Amino acid sequence: MESITDAVKKMEGYDQLRRQLDRIKQQVLQDPYVASFMEANPGINEVNLEKGLTKLYEYSKERHQCSNCPGLERCPNLMQGYQPVLTAEKNQIDIFYEKCFLKKQDEKQKSMTALIKSYFIPKDILKASFDRLHSIDQDRKEAIGAAAEFVKKVAAGEESKGIYFYGKFGVGKTYLLGAIANRLAERQIPSLLVHTPEFLREMKNSLSDGSFNEKMELLKTVPVLMLDDIGAENMTNWVRDEIIGVILQYRMMERLPTLYTSNYDFTLLEDHFSYSQKGGLEEAKGKRIMERIRHLTVPIFIGGDKNFRSIQ
CATH class of the missing domain: 3.40.50.300 (P-loop containing nucleotide triphosphate hydrolases)
Structure with missing residues (x-):
């Protein structure tokens, strides 16, 4: 019996999806904020990188929104007034959110x-x-x-x-x-x-x-x-x-x-x-x-x- 992975690879459109994911991956890894994080955590291997790609993408998007902050009341982040922080506990990529400066000042x-x-x-x-x-x-x-x-x-x-x-x-x-x-x-x-x-x-x-x-x-x-x-x-x-x-x-x-x-x-x-x-x-x-x-x-x-x- 073939594996689920092999079966997925044979599905129509898989190659196109794979290419799209690879492009996103490259864009995320070229992000200065993500690149700095990866450089500070050289123990993250390819397997953990793939597992954490969605979190890196989320971080990249939210972090750039913070860099172009429109103000607390118009904050577009998932959690208004919170900024993303990446961690690499045991080389596992994770993300959490902490209050930004404007949120702290407002409180x-x-x-x-x-x-x-x-x-x-x-x-x-x-x-x-x-x-x-x-x-x-x-x-x-x-x-x-x-x-x-x-x-x-x-x-x-x-x-x-x-x-x-x-x-x-x-x-x-x-x-x-x-x-x-x-x-x-x-x-x-x-x-x-x-x-x-x-x-x-x-x-x-x-x-x-x-x-x-x-x-x-x-x-x-x-x-x-x-x-x-x-x-x-x-x-x-x-x-x-x-x-x-x-x-x-x-x-x-x-x-x-x-x-x-x-x-x-x-x-x-x-x-x-x-x-x-x-x-x-x-x-x-x-x-x-x-x-x-x-x-x-x-x-x-x-x-x-x-x-x-x-x-x-």
Whole structure:
């Protein structure tokens, strides 16, 4: 009885198929990436080469697609975001896939984004970077330096006071908070960035949808809290005593750092907190809130006429 191999050889079209396979084989072996692999593995004999030809072909095709990468979202490889790697364990050709640089960068960015929670913060702020900050005067140099030092201490596990950035509208206070949040995320430290006026309005709605306690717990316990534009909210006794006061008291007791931005200096912010919707002033309550802020922050004025993010 003739062998299966001999029978296949007698089939119509076999010679043509064989010639086609030989051409593919030569093309694959002439591929610079494959040639380099074969040169590094001289123990691969002809039998193992034939067995591994389809894997070499797959590698050649995928590797060239990586060389002409159209970007992660349009990656044409079998496994999007993965690049092929050849192995020759015991001179047996095999292929596996590992994450490419773009895939790793994308996952890193998503991981960082997950560490930065926010409420009512513009998307461009959530992409802020120290590299894009532009210091053109002493005030701004001091602000950027203090922000960088804060991140350094927190990342090292050291206790650090928060920072109270204040100055007029449009000088880049919020952008600086975004840069801090991203630098913290690079060091795997979670933070929460909140636009205070909008968030406080949201907290009123949270009483009816049942999410009030959950949101309060988040603001009280997040490792680094950033309250943007504090002082611009519509002040009521409830906002001051049951939300801001409770959050700051807890964070003071637990020594959790809080950062702020405001158009007000400490004196004007205290006046704001002393306002009573019933008429008149409640100076003692205003002072109590400000004691918590003063005790655990370093005030830094940011001057200038223009935003201090670099012109792109």
